[in-house]
Amino acid sequence: MNIIEVKNLKKIYQDEASTTIALADISFSVSQGEFVAIMGPSGSGKSTLLHVLGLLDVSSSGSYYFAGQDITSYSSDELANLRNQKIGFVFQAFNLLARTSVLDNVKLPLVYSKIAEADWDNKARRAIEAVGLISRLQHQPSELSGGEKQRVAIARALINNPDIIFADEPTGNLDSKSGKKVMSIIQRLNEEEGKTVILITHETSTAEHAERIIHLLDGKIDSDIKVAKRLSTNDEYVK
Amino acid sequence: MIWKHTLKTSFISLSTNRSRSILTILGIVIGVTAIMLVMSLGAGAQKLILDQVQGLGTNTIAVIPGREPSSPSDTAQIFSDSLKVKDLEALKNKANVPGLKQIMPIVFGAETVSFGANTYQVSVFGATELIAEIFDLQPKVGEFFDKNDVSSRSSSVVLGSKVVDQLFAEDDPLGKKIKIKGRNFKVIAVLPPSGGGTLFNFDEAILMSYTTAQDYLFGIKYFNRLIIEAGEGTDIEAVANDVKLTLREAHNISDPSKDDFFVSTQQDLVKRLSTITTSLTWFLIAMASIALFVGGVGIMNIMLVSVTERTREIGLRKSLGATDRDILTQFLLEAVLLTGVGGLVGVFIGTVLALLISLALSSGLGVMWDFVFPWTGAVLGVGVSALIGLIFGGYPAYKASKKSPIEALRYE
Structure with missing residues (x-):
């Protein structure tokens, strides 16, 4: 089953002075459990595509079926609910709340869900354990390294058990060692838990974790190839 | 549950900018203090006058x-x-x-x-x-x-x-x-x-x-x-x-x-005097309310700054599933919390000042001046302050809630 199916997707930014075509004409689909890396030079439209796919932004034209549902007519509340229930985001800049503990940061999506508060703690602990940060529960983001911050963000993305994870340059602000660790966690989520992953990166080494690499150029798909030999999960970084 | 989280968030945000929060509520504090003072002294004066009139006997x-x-x-x-x-x-x-x-x-x-x-x-x-x-x-x-x-x-x-x-x-x-x-x-x-x-x-x-x-x-x-x-x-x-x-x-x-001829009872007199002192008190309260209004404008100003500063946070919350309503509630609650605390502080300061003044009046002038705690003033002060938070926090909160998640996330 296709979790993502887009046809003739266009995104045009218009102001008085100029018209910018961010996405010219994009059609492709992603099946449940796939790991797709989107690459391309800056300005190629990869961030815009991720935002539209992640229901953070709406396209100018074209159709978008998310998990079989046509979401183009959804209200902002319905989209918010879908983001909460089905989607996990990992951002380049981590986007953790300052002066808020690791535990509370990870709980944040639960605040906007219908899950009973009594279950929040257990869920958050399990998610934090999955990224190996159980000893940091009460730490503040300012007390964590970059790699640790990104792992907290991954735990936050996982807490509502989403079908798909969107990662926007997740290793962009990390050193290579932390970056590898973060990528191996993301790959494990894909391989062991069947999460669909859509990843934006400009680093080939990061893209090598994916099964499929889509290259964008000037708002169009330049190439869409299956990776012949994928990197294997490096377990030593996870535990 | 969302209330508990929102309250906690508001508290963190307000205590992060502690001196700014304090300065912001100053207008509210002054307004409520003035209202408490006017109501307490007004009630004290009324009591003083009526006690003397009633000293004649209401019969x-x-x-x-x-x-x-x-x-x-x-x-x-x-x-x-x-x-x-x-x-x-x-x-x-x-x-x-x-x-x-x-x-x-x-x-x-x-x-x-x-x-x-x-x-x-x-x-x-x-x-x-x-x-x-x-x-x-x-x-x-x-x-x-x-x-x-x-x-x-x-x-x-x-x-x-x-x-x-x-x-x-x-x-x-x-x-x-x-x-x-x-x-x-x-x-x-x-x-x-x-x-x-x-x-x-x-x-x-x-x-x-x-x-x-x-x-x-x-x-x-x-x-x-x-x-x-x-x-x-x-x-x-x-x-x-x-x-x-x-x-x-x-x-x-x-x-x-x-x-x-005409017949005047003590009760008539008491009623008439009460009307005069009460309307005088309400006039002074109306004056004091101007301070509250100015305080409200200050609240609106700071809430707008806060909304801009926290644009990324709003974007993040929306990406994690917060609806417009969730964001609106959060910023409204923050404004109401600010003004509500301002109201409470005003009630406290107003009470202390009124107590000191009534002590000074009774010992300094030798007048039998009783301190009166104005319950109406206290309830009114805190209630109106919270209402001002709701009104003047409304526009900034609405603005926050309407931010598009992606523009908010991109904000530098």
Whole structure:
């Protein structure tokens, strides 16, 4: 089953002075459990595509079926609910709340869900354990390294058990060692838990974790190839 | 659950910018402090005035000749000689006014009094022996005139404290003869100074039997006032009504609008005074509310800054599933929390200030000033503050809630 199916997707930014075509004409689909890396030079439209796919932004034209549902007519509340229930985001800049503990940061999506508060703690602990940060529960983001911050963000993305994870340059602000660790966690989520992953990166080494690499150029798909030999999960970084 | 989280978030955000938060609520604090102060002091003043009026006893009814003044400039006292001895007798009749306990006629006028070379302008009050009881007067020295003095038109007089000071200086006034209109009067008692705090001030007055005053000083056959005391537990309005009916019958009046007298109860007076002090208090509250309004504008300003500063946070929350409503609630609650705390602080400061002022008034001026905690002011202060948070926080919160998640996330 296709979790993502887009046809003739266009995104045009218009102001008085100029018209910018961010996405010219994009059609492709992603099946449940796939790991797709989107690459391309800056300005190629990869961030815009991720935002539209992640229901953070709406396209100018074209159709978008998310998990079989046509979401183009959804209200902002319905989209918010879908983001909460089905989607996990990992951002380049981590986007953790300052002066808020690791535990509370990870709980944040639960605040906007219908899950009973009594279950929040257990869920958050399990998610934090999955990224190996159980000893940091009460730490503040300012007390964590970059790699640790990104792992907290991954735990936050996982807490509502989403079908798909969107990662926007997740290793962009990390050193290579932390970056590898973060990528191996993301790959494990894909391989062991069947999460669909859509990843934006400009680093080939990061893209090598994916099964499929889509290259964008000037708002169009330049190439869409299956990776012949994928990197294997490096377990030593996870535990 | 969202409330608990939102409260926690608001608290973190407000305590992060602690000095900014404090400065922001200053306007609210000042406004609520002013309201508390005005209400507390207003209630204190009202209590002071009413206590003194009620000191006369709420059972007292005054009958005044002439028609009731329709406006402050309406001073025409026509029929000012309408209350006569036959009215007094008619009112004393139990069949006419069953609730009447006792009645006292009063006449008054301004006269010049002299002792030796000293002269002084005074008010002369003519009444019966009941005056001591009704106005709660205790002579400093000597004894009040009695029934016999009234029936015999005796020349015994009681002097107010200032009159004594002006006429006698160091001398003992008791038993001395003073002169009014060429007639000699004998001083039989002296009143202590009233202290200025009481409603009826006899300091510059001379009291005597009304018969003496009518015949020897004023040359009149009527009364300026009839003071009636109703029996304990009687319905004061019913007694006042009986008085009206009796007088109308005695004066052959069938149309109440043609009354040549009017009846004023202590309760009327209390009501009238309360109306004045209450409207004065509300006027001052309206003034203080301007501070609250200005405070509200400050809140709006800071909330707008806060919304801009936290654009990324708003974007993140939306990406994690927060709806517009969730964001709106969060920022509204933050504004209400700010103003609510401001209101509480204002109530506290206002109470302390009002307490200090009432202590200063009662010890410094020797006035019996009671501290009154204005519950209405406290509830109103905190409630209005919270409402101001809701109103002035509304626009910034709405702005926050309408931010597109992606623009908010991209914001640098």
